[in-house]
Amino acid sequence: MFIQAITLFPEMFESITEYGVTGRARKQDIWQFAAINPRQFADNKLGYIDDRPFGGGVGMVMMAEPLFCAIQAAKQQFSGSLKNSRVIYLSPQGQSLSHKKVLELSQLDNLVLLCGRYEGVDERVLQTAVDEEISIGDFVVSGGELPAMMLMDAVLRFVPNVLGEIASAEQDSFADGLLDYPHYTRPAEFQGMAVPDILKSGNHALIAEWRLEQSLRRTLTRRPDLLVSRELLPQETRLLDKIRQESDE
Numbered sequence: 001m002f003i004q005a006i007t008l009f010p011e012m013f014e015s016i017t018e019y020g021v022t023g024r025a026r027k028q029d030i031w032q033f034a035a036i037n038p039r040q041f042a043d044n045k046l047g048y049i050d051d052r053p054f055g056g057g058v059g060m061v062m063m064a065e066p067l068f069c070a071i072q073a074a075k076q077q078f079s080g081s082l083k084n085s086r087v088i089y090l091s092p093q094g095q096s097l098s099h100k101k102v103l104e105l106s107q108l109d110n111l112v113l114l115c116g117r118y119e120g121v122d123e124r125v126l127q128t129a130v131d132e133e134i135s136i137g138d139f140v141v142s143g144g145e146l147p148a149m150m151l152m153d154a155v156l157r158f159v160p161n162v163l164g165e166i167a168s169a170e171q172d173s174f175a176d177g178l179l180d181y182p183h184y185t186r187p188a189e190f191q192g193m194a195v196p197d198i199l200k201s202g203n204h205a206l207i208a209e210w211r212l213e214q215s216l217r218r219t220l221t222r223r224p225d226l227l228v229s230r231e232l233l234p235q236e237t238r239l240l241d242k243i244r245q246e247s248d249e
């Protein structure tokens with residue numbers, strides 16, 4: 001997968017291209033990254049890429065021309081099939097990012113992420129050169145770069161070989177529509193708190209059932225909304241009934 005970010009701050013992306021599992025995978029050429037700074041496409045000598053908003057109001061707006069040219073430049077770099085590509089603008093006005101959307105994006109050959117600053121970008125860029133707007137949550141941050149990196153990290157976890165054992169992505173929360181179970185590691189006792197005995201039993205079937213029960217219990221208490229639309233397997237229904245009976249007692 002080739003990911004390009006259109007950003008005034010290319011160095012910000014080093015936190016995902018140089019560190020952790022995503023950094024290692026990029027260094028192994030499992031995925032590729034390039035940043036394009038719209039300032040290089042400013043048609044004035046001073047490199048202006050923002051201007052005052054029509055209609056007045058506070059702050060500045062990013063101008064259409066430099067962004068449009070940057071997106072065109074990104075498209076000329078595409079590898080693989082042109083069809084299998086997407087230009088995404090990160091903004092609070094976008095469609096909320098979901099696990100389903102993350103999976104869909106992880107199938108692409110090319111991803112272009114438009115990262116705005118100031119009050120935003122000229123609407124005509126969104127109308128002519130952006131395929132979709134995505135939000136990572138109902139809050140505002142000062143630039144699209146951090147939301148872009150959140151999206152990249154979530155998507156890259158589903159690109160084959162990025163995680164090494166793809167299994168750990170599929171076991172993540174939301175992968176099976178449930179919240180994750182609690183995790184423990186050594187020491188067996190910490191500040192007087194022991195690790196649940198079942199996890200030291202070596203009985204993998206019982207451990208798997210205990211973990212599923214914990215996931216269901218957490219999902220029921222913290223995010224019951226996730227259970228509304230989720231189809232339950234017979235074993236899950238049985239465990240949920242057991243959990244509900246316990247809380248009724």
Ligand SMILES: NC(=O)c1ccc(N[C@@H]2CC[C@@H](O)C2)nc1
Nearest residue numbers: 090091116120135136140141147
């Ligand atoms: N919730 C989000 O995904 C999100 C995305 C972008 C953003 N801020 C940028 C700065 C200017 C404009 O481009 C939008 N804030 C929040």
